[in-house]
Amino acid sequence: xxxxxxxxxLDAAFATQVLDTAAEMASLTGRExxxxxxxxxxxxxxxxxxxxxxxxxxxxxxxxxLSADVINFSAKGSSVSKGESLKDTALTLQAMxxxxxxxRHSASGAPHRLAGWVDGSVLNAGDGxxxxxxxxxxxxxxxxxxxxxxxxxRVVIVxxxxxxxxxxxxxxxxxxxxxxxxxxxxxxxxPVGVDSWPAKTSYDLDAVLPGADVVMMLRVxxxxxxxxxxxxxxxxxxxxxxxxxxxxxxxDHAIVMHPGPMNRGMEIAAEVADSPRSTITEQVANGVSVxxxxxxxxxxxxx
Amino acid sequence: xxxxxxxxxxxxxxSGDKVILTGSELGRVVDRLxxxxxxxxxxxxxxxxxxxxxxxxxxxxxxxxxxxAFEGAELPVGVLDITLYRDDLRLRAARPVGRTEVPSCxxxxxxxxxxxxxxxxxRTVRAALDAMRDIGRPRVVQLAVLVDRGHRELPIxxxxxxxxIPTALTETVRVLLTETDGADQVRxxxxxxxxxx
Numbered sequence: 001x002x003x004x005x006x007x008x009x010l011d012a013a014f015a016t017q018v019l020d021t022a023a024e025m026a027s028l029t030g031r032e033x034x035x036x037x038x039x040x041x042x043x044x045x046x047x048x049x050x051x052x053x054x055x056x057x058x059x060x061x062x063x064x065x066l067s068a069d070v071i072n073f074s075a076k077g078s079s080v081s082k083g084e085s086l087k088d089t090a091l092t093l094q095a096m097x098x099x100x101x102x103x104r105h106s107a108s109g110a111p112h113r114l115a116g117w118v119d120g121s122v123l124n125a126g127d128g129x130x131x132x133x134x135x136x137x138x139x140x141x142x143x144x145x146x147x148x149x150x151x152x153x154r155v156v157i158v159x160x161x162x163x164x165x166x167x168x169x170x171x172x173x174x175x176x177x178x179x180x181x182x183x184x185x186x187x188x189x190x191p192v193g194v195d196s197w198p199a200k201t202s203y204d205l206d207a208v209l210p211g212a213d214v215v216m217m218l219r220v221x222x223x224x225x226x227x228x229x230x231x232x233x234x235x236x237x238x239x240x241x242x243x244x245x246x247x248x249x250x251x252d253h254a255i256v257m258h259p260g261p262m263n264r265g266m267e268i269a270a271e272v273a274d275s276p277r278s279t280i281t282e283q284v285a286n287g288v289s290v291x292x293x294x295x296x297x298x299x300x301x302x303x
Numbered sequence: 304x305x306x307x308x309x310x311x312x313x314x315x316x317x318s319g320d321k322v323i324l325t326g327s328e329l330g331r332v333v334d335r336l337x338x339x340x341x342x343x344x345x346x347x348x349x350x351x352x353x354x355x356x357x358x359x360x361x362x363x364x365x366x367x368x369x370x371x372a373f374e375g376a377e378l379p380v381g382v383l384d385i386t387l388y389r390d391d392l393r394l395r396a397a398r399p400v401g402r403t404e405v406p407s408c409x410x411x412x413x414x415x416x417x418x419x420x421x422x423x424x425x426r427t428v429r430a431a432l433d434a435m436r437d438i439g440r441p442r443v444v445q446l447a448v449l450v451d452r453g454h455r456e457l458p459i460x461x462x463x464x465x466x467x468i469p470t471a472l473t474e475t476v477r478v479l480l481t482e483t484d485g486a487d488q489v490r491x492x493x494x495x496x497x498x499x500x
Contacts, residue, residue: 017399024384024400033437038387066387296387301397 003115003122004294007133007169012176014297019141021293022286029065029289039068042099042299047089047114048125049075049105054260054284055125055135059102062291068299071098086110090117100299103127121298129163129224135259136169138290140177142283143214146255151178156208157199159218159240159267162189163225166259167218171199182208185218185240188229205240209249216257217242217267233266243269247277255279323468323476326487329449332465333362336447337369339463340416347376349442350414353383355431356401358420361482362449366418379406383417383438388430405438415441416463420478422448425459450489452476 001014010018028036044063048056056072063070073089075081080089086105093101100121103111108130115122126132144150155174161167161183174181175198182200183190194201202208209215220236230236237243242256250256256268256278264270273280324332344350347370354363360382367378384401392398417431428446435444447463452470468476468491479488 021400024402027402031438035437036387037433038392296400297397300392301395302393 001298003111003124004133004298005111005115005122005124006131007136007172007176010133010137010173010176012178015137015140015173015177018137018290018293018297019144021297022137022141022289023145025292025296026286026289029285034065035067036065037067038296039063039066039299042068043071043097044068044100044102044295044299045071045073045093045096045098046125047073047093047101047103049080049086049103049110050126052104052126054287055104055132058284058287059123059125059134059291061288062295063100065288066292066295068099068295071096086114087117090114094118094120100295123294123298126165128165129168130165131169131172132165132259133169133173134287134291134294135166136173137294138283138287139166139170139216139257139259140173141286141290142257142279143179143255145286146279146282147213147253150174153179153213154182154211155179155214155216156182156184156205156212157216157218158184158205158242160189160220160229161185161194161218162191162229163221164218168197170216171197175199182212184208186230186236206246206249209246210251212250213254214257215242215250215254216259217262219259219261220263220267237266237269241265241267241269242272244271247272247275250277257283259283320493321491322488323450323491324466324489329487329489332449333365334369336449336463336465337366337373340366340447341370341374341376343445343462344414346374347378349412350416351379351381351406351408351410351441352416352418352447353381353410353431353435355417355419355427356382356384358478358480358483359418361480362420362447363418364482366447379408381406383431383434385427385430385434388433390426390430403434403438410435410439410441412440412442414443414445416445416447418447420449420480421476422446422451422459422461422464423454423476425455425457428459429457449478450476 046056060070098120102123102125103114104125105127108128110127111122111124157167171181184202184205258280262268341347352363352367354360363380367380370376370378382404384403386398386400445462448461449465451464451467475492477490479486481487
């Protein structure tokens with residue numbers, strides 16, 4: 001595989017190889033010397049057209065632990081603000097000899113276009129409301145390490161599915177790996193055509209919680225919304241927020257996930273986010289190991 | 304020990320295939336290596352065995368078992384995966400990464416004996432030395448190999464050698480072990496495609 005553009009590109013064998021490699025990478029992070037020489041002399045460009053802390057830092061840490069050179073590019077303060085197009089930026093990176101481009105863009109499909117313009121690997125770090133495949137991989141890794149397996153797991157993804165690239169990538173990957181996904185949220189926040197996704201849907205969160213092994217809360221993406229998707233934040237929290245009462249309805253082994261950044265008090269209550277059932281900080285730590293695995297598997301071998 | 308022709312995972316019968324060590328001979332070589340380690344380390348104190356995957360790992364375990372049987376010394380055994388330290392990663396598709404298991408005593412200030420099946424170019428051992436540097440600073444690092452087949456590309460030598468086998472570059476030395484291959488045997492095969500490095 002040369003690019004990682006969509007979770008749909010991952011078959012079960014390769015996805016499992018990523019998770020297994022990530023587990024080995026994770027075992028190295030406990031060491032005093034965390035650096036590996038594996039990608040010495042390779043250049044990884046972080047091309048971020050949208051704000052991000054977690055994902056950009058995570059990719060940067062992963063690349064640096066593998067000894068790659070990292071160039072950070074954010075649209076603010078670059079020639080993009082002077083009107084340079086994605087293609088011209090891509091050609092500039094190409095001329096600089098980037099071995100991999102990690103791209104985040106507000107336009108769905110931007111990484112696919114980029115892949116046609118550069119020789120290096122393109123890694124999708126989130127494109128619009130489309131996909132975020134490394135997030136899905138790190139979520140799958142977190143589920144597997146907490147619960148021991150993925151096949152047959154019942155995963156409920158809750159909230160703003162419509163605007164969520166995390167949800168789409170997770171549904172695709174979890175389906176490939178044999179988990180059963182249920183999407184729960186208000187009808188206005190489930191996308192048109194959700195029936196064709198390999199997942200069940202429900203408008204009633206309380207009905208699906210008791211059978212869940214994993215509950216994944218999605219951030220309500222108000223920056224991508226007008227104001228008419230639900231009546232009020234309070235009403236949303238009451239019907240679809242994960243609070244202490246709903247936490248008690250879960251099975252004893254069930255975990256609560258959130259890709260971050262959280263709206264505390266809206267989709268997730270502070271006491272849930274900080275409870276031992278929550279895997280939110282684990283997800284961040286696992287993100288580095290998973291991205292190391294992806295960078296190694298895409299860049300480590302020959303072309 | 305298994306019989307010589309019970310090597311199901313490899314296809315013998317190449318015209319040039321030659322058995323260098325039979326199962327029982329291989330057992331004696333391991334015994335001798337264990338004795339040599341005991342002799343040179345004065346009884347195996349403060350010594351850790353680190354096997355290099357794949358076949359260095361069962362070899363290290365066997366050496367530890369034989370050392371325990373001869374003198375009762377329990378040497379810690381670990382696994383040192385060198386995949387991420389190889390200098391030939393770009394020559395092939397990305398290889399699967401194996402697990403590194405450092406014994407609980409660590410390696411700091413101890414004698415580490417790296418164990419591998421075949422010493423050839425020396426590049427695996429160089430990678431192992433790099434990997435070692437990232438897990439600690441042993442007092443001394445030594446190398447034990449079952450077979451030294453020559454053709455070094457780096458200034459590296461073994462401290463304990465089971466058997467020296469003069470080879471041509473076009474030949475391949477195949478070490479088979481019961482744990483990984485279902486039988487114990489060392490074969491020399493003429494391989495027109497060149498040796499596996």
